[in-house]
Amino acid sequence: MPQLRIITTTQEIMLTVPAGANLRQVLLDATLSPYTILTRRANCGGRGICATCGVWIDADEPAPEHWHDKLAAQFGYPRLSCQITIQDDMTVRLVQDKWIWGSRDAARRWQSG
Ligand code: FES
Numbered sequence: 001m002p003q004l005r006i007i008t009t010t011q012e013i014m015l016t017v018p019a020g021a022n023l024r025q026v027l028l029d030a031t032l033s034p035y036t037i038l039t040r041r042a043n044c045g046g047r048g049i050c051a052t053c054g055v056w057i058d059a060d061e062p063a064p065e066h067w068h069d070k071l072a073a074q075f076g077y078p079r080l081s082c083q084i085t086i087q088d089d090m091t092v093r094l095v096q097d098k099w100i101w102g103s104r105d106a107a108r109r110w111q112s113g
Contacts (some may be wrong), residue, residue: 005091006032007058023048024053024082032094034081039100046082054078054102059091064110071073073110078102 004015004026005086017026024046027034035043039052046053055080065071066083073079078095095102 002086002087003089005059005089006030007093008032008092009094009096019087021041021086022082023055023084023086023090024080025062026086027081027092027094035096036098036100045098046080048080048083051077051080051101053081054083056094056095056105056108057076057084057090058093060089061110062090064113066112070110076104076106076109 001016001020002043004017006015013032014025015028024034032057033040034053034055043052048068051072054072055078060086064070064079066080067076069080071084077084097103
Protein backbone atom coordinates (compact mmCIF):
# COMPACT_ATOMS: atom_id res chain seq x y z
CA MET A 1 0.00 0.00 0.00
CA PRO A 2 1.31 3.51 -0.82
CA GLN A 3 2.91 5.65 1.87
CA LEU A 4 1.67 9.22 1.97
CA ARG A 5 3.90 11.84 3.61
CA ILE A 6 1.96 14.99 4.49
CA ILE A 7 3.75 18.18 5.48
CA THR A 8 2.03 21.09 7.24
CA THR A 9 3.59 24.13 8.90
CA THR A 10 3.64 22.36 12.24
CA GLN A 11 3.93 18.67 11.55
CA GLU A 12 4.83 15.86 9.23
CA ILE A 13 2.52 12.87 9.09
CA MET A 14 2.98 9.49 7.47
CA LEU A 15 -0.09 7.56 6.38
CA THR A 16 -0.46 4.21 4.70
CA VAL A 17 -3.37 4.40 2.28
CA PRO A 18 -5.02 1.92 -0.06
CA ALA A 19 -3.96 2.17 -3.68
CA GLY A 20 -6.67 4.00 -5.59
CA ALA A 21 -7.61 6.30 -2.72
CA ASN A 22 -8.55 9.87 -3.55
CA LEU A 23 -6.06 12.37 -2.11
CA ARG A 24 -8.67 14.96 -1.07
CA GLN A 25 -10.69 12.34 0.78
CA VAL A 26 -7.61 10.94 2.51
CA LEU A 27 -6.69 14.44 3.70
CA LEU A 28 -10.19 15.18 4.93
CA ASP A 29 -10.42 11.81 6.71
CA ALA A 30 -7.12 12.60 8.46
CA THR A 31 -8.45 16.07 9.46
CA LEU A 32 -5.75 17.65 7.30
CA SER A 33 -8.04 19.75 5.18
CA PRO A 34 -6.70 21.13 1.91
CA TYR A 35 -9.19 24.01 2.27
CA THR A 36 -8.98 27.35 4.01
CA ILE A 37 -11.43 28.84 6.45
CA LEU A 38 -13.10 30.59 3.47
CA THR A 39 -13.38 27.52 1.25
CA ARG A 40 -14.11 24.82 3.80
CA ARG A 41 -17.82 25.04 2.98
CA ALA A 42 -17.69 26.89 -0.34
CA ASN A 43 -16.14 24.31 -2.63
CA CYS A 44 -17.32 22.01 -5.39
CA GLY A 45 -17.19 18.86 -3.28
CA GLY A 46 -14.44 17.21 -5.28
CA ARG A 47 -15.79 17.69 -8.79
CA GLY A 48 -12.67 19.42 -10.12
CA ILE A 49 -14.34 22.77 -10.72
CA CYS A 50 -13.43 25.22 -7.93
CA ALA A 51 -9.65 24.64 -7.54
CA THR A 52 -9.83 25.36 -3.81
CA CYS A 53 -8.47 21.93 -2.80
CA GLY A 54 -4.99 22.59 -4.14
CA VAL A 55 -1.90 21.08 -2.53
CA TRP A 56 1.76 20.99 -3.47
CA ILE A 57 3.22 17.64 -4.43
CA ASP A 58 6.83 17.72 -3.24
CA ALA A 59 7.90 14.26 -4.39
CA ASP A 60 6.65 11.50 -6.67
CA GLU A 61 4.16 13.77 -8.41
CA PRO A 62 1.65 11.82 -10.49
CA ALA A 63 0.85 12.99 -13.99
CA PRO A 64 -2.23 15.23 -14.12
CA GLU A 65 -5.27 13.62 -15.77
CA HIS A 66 -8.17 16.04 -15.26
CA TRP A 67 -8.24 19.10 -17.57
CA HIS A 68 -8.28 21.57 -14.68
CA ASP A 69 -5.48 19.78 -12.86
CA LYS A 70 -3.46 19.68 -16.10
CA LEU A 71 -3.71 23.47 -16.31
CA ALA A 72 -2.74 23.85 -12.64
CA ALA A 73 0.27 21.59 -13.14
CA GLN A 74 1.28 23.20 -16.42
CA PHE A 75 1.32 26.73 -15.02
CA GLY A 76 2.68 25.94 -11.56
CA TYR A 77 -0.42 26.29 -9.42
CA PRO A 78 -1.24 23.88 -6.59
CA ARG A 79 -2.51 20.49 -7.82
CA LEU A 80 -6.17 19.67 -7.28
CA SER A 81 -6.19 17.07 -4.51
CA CYS A 82 -9.66 15.94 -5.53
CA GLN A 83 -8.32 14.88 -8.91
CA ILE A 84 -5.39 12.82 -7.68
CA THR A 85 -5.68 9.07 -7.25
CA ILE A 86 -2.97 7.71 -5.01
CA GLN A 87 -1.22 4.78 -6.66
CA ASP A 88 2.32 5.12 -5.31
CA ASP A 89 4.21 6.79 -2.47
CA MET A 90 3.85 10.56 -2.53
CA THR A 91 4.86 13.63 -0.52
CA VAL A 92 2.18 16.28 -0.17
CA ARG A 93 2.56 19.76 1.30
CA LEU A 94 -0.53 21.68 2.37
CA VAL A 95 -0.67 25.18 0.91
CA GLN A 96 -0.32 27.55 3.83
CA ASP A 97 -0.35 30.92 2.09
CA LYS A 98 -3.70 30.76 0.36
CA TRP A 99 -7.03 32.41 0.97
CA ILE A 100 -8.82 30.63 -1.84
CA TRP A 101 -6.58 29.10 -4.51
CA GLY A 102 -2.96 29.67 -3.59
CA SER A 103 -0.22 31.39 -5.50
CA ARG A 104 1.57 30.24 -8.58
CA ASP A 105 5.06 28.80 -8.19
CA ALA A 106 6.62 28.68 -11.64
CA ALA A 107 9.38 26.37 -10.36
CA ARG A 108 6.74 23.70 -9.74
CA ARG A 109 5.53 23.48 -13.32
CA TRP A 110 4.84 19.91 -14.39
CA GLN A 111 7.49 18.54 -16.69
CA SER A 112 6.19 15.52 -18.57
CA GLY A 113 8.52 12.88 -19.91
S1 FES B 1 -12.81 20.38 -4.51
FE1 FES B 1 -13.26 21.72 -6.14
S2 FES B 1 -11.62 21.39 -7.52
FE2 FES B 1 -11.19 20.03 -5.89
